[in-house]
Every structure is written in C-alpha cells, then in structure tokens.
C-alpha cells in the first residue's frame with residue numbers, strides 16, 4: 206500500500222475514534238501527525254464537496270476584506286493550508302494566527318508560510334496564550350472534533366473572541382449529534 210493509502214486508512218480510523226478513546230487521544234494524535242504531517246490537506250484540499258467548493262473554501266469564504274483588518278485564528282491549523290489560502294485571497298491586511306499542538310504539523314506550516322506574515326503557535330486549544338477579546342474569527346477545519354475535553358476549548362474560545370466574534374468549524378457530519 207502507498208504512504209497516502211496507509212495515511213488515508215489511519216485517518217479514517219482517527220476520525221471515527223470513540224468518545225472513550227478520545228479521552229487518551231493526545232498521544233495518538235501527536236504520533237499520527239508526526240508520521241503524516243500535512244495528511245489532511247493532501248486528502249481534502251482538492252475534494253470539492255459543495256458546488257465546486259472544498260471544505261477549506263467554506264471556511265475561507267467567511268473572511269471578507271470589507272471589515273479588514275481582522276484577527277483570524279485557525280484552531281488546529283495543521284500544515285497551514287487554510288492559512289495559505291487566506292493569504293492568497295486577502296487584499297487587505299488581516300492578522301492571521303495558527304495554533305496547533307503538533308510540532309511536526311507546525312514545522313510543515315512554517316515551511317508553507319515562510320514568506321507570509323502569519324503567527325504560528327505550538328500550543329493546545331485548551332490553554333491559548335492569546336489575550337482576552339483579541340480575535341474576530343476562529344476557523345477550524347477537521348480539528349475541533351479531536352479536542353478533548355471540548356468544554357474547556359469552548360470556554361477558551363469564548364475568552365479570546367471579541368464580543369460579536371464568530372467561530373466556524375468544519376467537522377464530520379455526525380459529530381454534533383454525539384456531543
């Protein structure tokens with residue numbers, strides 16, 4: 206089997222972790238992402254899921270230049286594919302921040318975004334180093350459902366988002382029903 210075949214199989218396994226497995230999933234996620242950094246964008250960047258849009262497009266469409274400059278956080282940014290897409294689209298200067306707990310994914314993001322003005326932070330979503338009420342938009346692509354305990358992450362997002370700020374996530378279809 207090819208490397209991407211193995212990664213796709215493991216990815217499927219990871220996405221369908223049971224709730225009890227999620228309790229101890231940090232080590233699994235760290236080891237998975239250090240073996241396959243960038244696997245998510247390789248699998249999903251070119252998949253058009255909705256009238257010609259990829260699932261990344263659905264998130265980046267939210268960031269308009271009309272209200273620039275905005276502070277935008279990509280939570281669980283992986284190899285920085287969504288951030289790069291935002292850099293390409295934006296006409297005006299937004300402050301872009303990527304957070305991920307995987308050093309391997311962040312390393313890939315740093316390479317991808319080497320020429321861009323993006324802040325990349327290696328930290329957990331439960332304990333962000335960002336200031337209170339400092340973020341306009343939080344975007345999260347196929348990451349939010351892996352964060353556990355999710356209530357702590359939601360509290361943290363509430364803390365860092367400005368009043369009227371927006372959180373938008375792409376998650377697997379059945380995730381919300383399991384919450």
Ligand SMILES: C[S@@+](CC[C@H](N)C(=O)[O-])C[C@H]1O[C@@H](n2cnc3c(N)ncnc32)[C@H](O)[C@@H]1O
Nearest residue numbers: 245246281282283305306307310329330346348
């Ligand atoms: C499936 S990947 C998605 C990566 C990227 N958003 C994309 O779609 O290309 C999930 C990412 O979330 C990160 N992650 C999972 N739990 C996290 C947590 N509690 N805090 C920060 N990052 C986390 C993982 O390290 C991984 O890079």
